[in-house]
Amino acid sequence: MDRDALAQRIIDSFPDLPAQLAIAARYIVDNPDDVALLSMREQARRAGVRPWTMSRLAKRLGYDGYEEIRALHATAIRQGELGFAGKAGRQAARQKESGETALARDIVAAGATQIDRLAAPDSLAALADAAALLATARRIHCLGLRSSHAVAAQFAYIMSFLGDRTVLLGTDGFGGYDAVRVARAEDALLAVSVAPYSRLTLDIAHWAAGENVPVVAITDSPVSPLAAIARHTILVSTESPSFFHSMAPAFVAAETLAALVAGRGGAEALAAISRAEQQLAAFGVHHLAPTPRTGP
Template structure:
């Protein structure tokens, strides 16, 4: 991450992207500081440099060095970026969610309630003003693309399948990449700079997903990445990056926020895309009914 002579980066998104892009090249101490910065924007905004350094297990001078690596003259203007970013309140589903969360709490059903609490929290963190802007940008890139590849393996295959199935109803150019029997390279070879790849991946990150992004990046394909942290190996080179919360008492990461985000992106595409997308949806439904794909309730 070279020093810059053109002045400090003023946007939090840009700071996060720089840190994510160059994370692997940082020294161990700067990595530790960068990890804290990426994952604790609220604390960065309001803690003193000494308290932040203590929480990140680094020295205050390490935080100053990190700020200067990003082009800031000192730590204070670096921290001000975080303060500005958190001043605008996020769009949260707090009202009804809070009411539902605290109804009928049964001590004997603690785990059930825990799962529910985690689900509400994950969704609440998704609906922020920043993510709303990213959803719009992702939709714009998809609408301009010639073709859209969707990638997700193992636990996130469910996300990729849902995105591709629903997306293809409105946009026939959406393709689910399966990578079966060593066919990953063959499936991705036709995609180039006119196209977009949507990739899902949470820790532990699948080698196939990382490989798919390497292949598409080499071909100039724009990447929309949905992952769990900006330190994810899926982030470098991405055009749009979403980090979604996936906490749960369950033994595997929750996919709820990723699925919800998928629906938000696809809804944005249909809402702001050409009328043909709506016609495609109507045509699909009509065709399915003619084929007897649905059971009618009488």
């Protein structure tokens, strides 16, 4: 039996579990990584039950002891067992058991908590340090693939209001990444990638670092392969009750970086933003509400 099958068994048996066992069962389903990484006693404390309740639940589910349940979860972590399909199965089971609004609430609450972590002192310092580097770069190359592409594109779009020194890689029509060939030590590469990491993103970041181009990373772990390459790393959480990882914290990090870089630009940045606004107005890009008539 794998971890998904165990979770499904717990959900199926949930209505028949005594109150304390149900509390322990919910903790296992909602915190699969903790089951592998924390002691049984600590899990019981966090769940709000006695340690022997965890053992009783294991026996109720057909195991000799709770260590067998922990071993299943540890194996899942080592093997990366819960890919998108596995997570989708777990989400569907949870959605059926808890209901639509409960799942939606949990997804939104998880995102809010993750974004709030960016306000921690270490995260704020990392954002400020990264912005200082990007503000002095001659040209900023922005790289993100798959779910990370939109984050890199958002940063590049905001920075386009400051002039033409920001390049979004992957849009030049020549395989997408040729523009980075001209990057030099006075430039910078903003690379975005979270698990499962894009191999091409890592390859380009490795190449850039080898050319002494400083890399700023937005990634999900201090031990991610992208963090190992980066001069500065912005850590964002991606865990979600959804089958798909959350990119909301990465968007907030990118938008914050762009704002900090703009703020460092002084009068030159303000003038560039003003010119961009004038051009947008001249092209009629945005829909504007009609001016109310004041006369008869």
